[in-house]
Amino acid sequence: MGNPVRTDPPRPSQESESLDTVEISFPSSSEYLSLVRAATRWFAEKCEFSEKECGRIVLAVVEATTNIIRHAYGGDPHQRITLRLKHFDDGLEIEFLDRGKSVDLDRLEKRKTAELTPGGLGVPMMKCCMDDFHYETRPGGGARLVLRKLKGQGGGGS
Amino acid sequence: MKHEVRNETAAVRLVIEGDVDLHVVAELRRVFRTTFSGKPKLLVVDLGAVPFIDSSGIAAIVEALKHARQWEGVVRVENPREAVRDTFDIAGLTAILGIG
Numbered sequence: 001m002g003n004p005v006r007t008d009p010p011r012p013s014q015e016s017e018s019l020d021t022v023e024i025s026f027p028s029s030s031e032y033l034s035l036v037r038a039a040t041r042w043f044a045e046k047c048e049f050s051e052k053e054c055g056r057i058v059l060a061v062v063e064a065t066t067n068i069i070r071h072a073y074g075g076d077p078h079q080r081i082t083l084r085l086k087h088f089d090d091g092l093e094i095e096f097l098d099r100g101k102s103v104d105l106d107r108l109e110k111r112k113t114a115e116l117t118p119g120g121l122g123v124p125m126m127k128c129c130m131d132d133f134h135y136e137t138r139p140g141g142g143a144r145l146v147l148r149k150l151k152g153q154g155g156g157g158s
Numbered sequence: 159m160k161h162e163v164r165n166e167t168a169a170v171r172l173v174i175e176g177d178v179d180l181h182v183v184a185e186l187r188r189v190f191r192t193t194f195s196g197k198p199k200l201l202v203v204d205l206g207a208v209p210f211i212d213s214s215g216i217a218a219i220v221e222a223l224k225h226a227r228q229w230e231g232v233v234r235v236e237n238p239r240e241a242v243r244d245t246f247d248i249a250g251l252t253a254i255l256g257i258g
Contacts, residue, residue: 030181037177037210055241059248062212066180121213121249128248 018086018093020046028069028098029077036065036083040094043085047092049151056129057092057149063122063129064096064145072100072143091131091150099142105135161189169200175207178215186215190222197229206237216249223255232256 024039026032040061044054065081073079082097109123127133132148159182160175172193178186193201203219205211223233234256238246246252 030179033179033181034177052241052244055244056248058210059212059245062179062210066212066214069180121216125213125245125248 018088020087022085023082025080025082027077028073028079028081028100030066030069032081033062033065036061039083040085043087044092044149047087047151049092049149053149057094060126060129060147060149061094063126064094064147067103067122068096068098068100068143068145071103072098074100091148091153094147094149096145096147097138097142099138101141102137102143103135159185161186163189163193166202169202170196170198171202171204173204173207176209178208178211178218180212180214183214183218186218187221190218190225194222194225194231197231198226199229199231201226201231201233203233203235204237205235205242206239208242209239211242211245213249216246216251219255220251 022039022043024035026035037058040058041054044057049057061083065083068081069075069077079098079100082095084093084095084097086093086095105123109120126147129149130147131150131153132146134146136144138144159178162173162175164171164173170193172189174186174189176182201222203222219233219235226233235246236257238257243252243257246255246257251257
C-alpha cells in the first residue's frame with residue numbers, strides 16, 4: 001500500500017476545460033453509498049478507464065464519502081454532500097464538498113504499514129487508488145477534497 | 159447484504175451476498191458475533207457473491223480475525239472476486255486472511 005500520491009494542486013487538467021461534468025448532491029447517509037458507487041462507475045467507464053481502474057476509482061470515492069459521513073458529519077445523516085465528477089482529456093477529477101467539521105487526515109491515516117489493525121485503512125487506500133489527492137478546508141466551514149486519476153498512470157494500474 | 163451460515167466438517171462457512179460497505183457493516187459485525195458463539199476453530203468467510211467491499215468491511219473481518227484468536231481460531235477469506243481481491247491487495251491483507 002502507499003503509491004506516491006501528489007497532494008499539491010494545481011495540475012494541468014485544472015487549467016483546462018472539463019469535457020463533461022456531473023454533479024450530484026445527496027444526504028450524508030450511508031444508504032446513498034450505492035448511488036455513489038453506481039454514478040462513479042458509470043462515469044469512470046464513460047471516461048474509458050480499464051475495469052481495474054474503474055474498480056479502484058469507485059473504491060476511492062466510497063472511502064472518501066464514508067470519511068465525510070463518519071468524520072466530517074459525525075454520523076449525522078441529515079447533512080449534505082456534493083460530488084462533482086469531471087472528465088478531462090487526460091483523466092478524471094472527483095471533487096467532494098461538505099459543510100462538516102474539518103478532519104485531521106494524518107490521524108485517520110494512522111495505519112501506514114501492513115500491521116493488523118482494523119481501522120485507519122480508508123485514507124491510505126484512497127491514495128493508493130488515485131494519482132492526486134488534495135484536501136483543504138473551505139471558508140465558512142466544511143472541506144473540499146479533490147481526487148484525480150490520470151489515464152495510463154500508476155495508482156491502480158491498467 | 160444477505161448471509162448464510164453453513165456448518166462443514168472442519169469449518170463454519172459464512173457465505174455473504176451483496177455489497178459490503180458502511181451501510182451494512184454493523185449487520186456484518188452482528189453476524190460475526192452470532193457465528194462466533196460456538197467458538198469455531200476455522201471460520202471461512204466466503205465472498206464469492208460480494209461484488210464490492212470497502213475498508214469498513216475489511217476492518218470488520220480483521221476484527222473478527224483478532225476476536226477468533228482468543229480461542230486460537232482462524233478466519234480465512236475464500237472466493238473473492240477479482241475486484242474484491244484487489245481491494246484486499248491494496249489493504250495489504252491478502253496473506254494474513256489466507257487469500258491464495
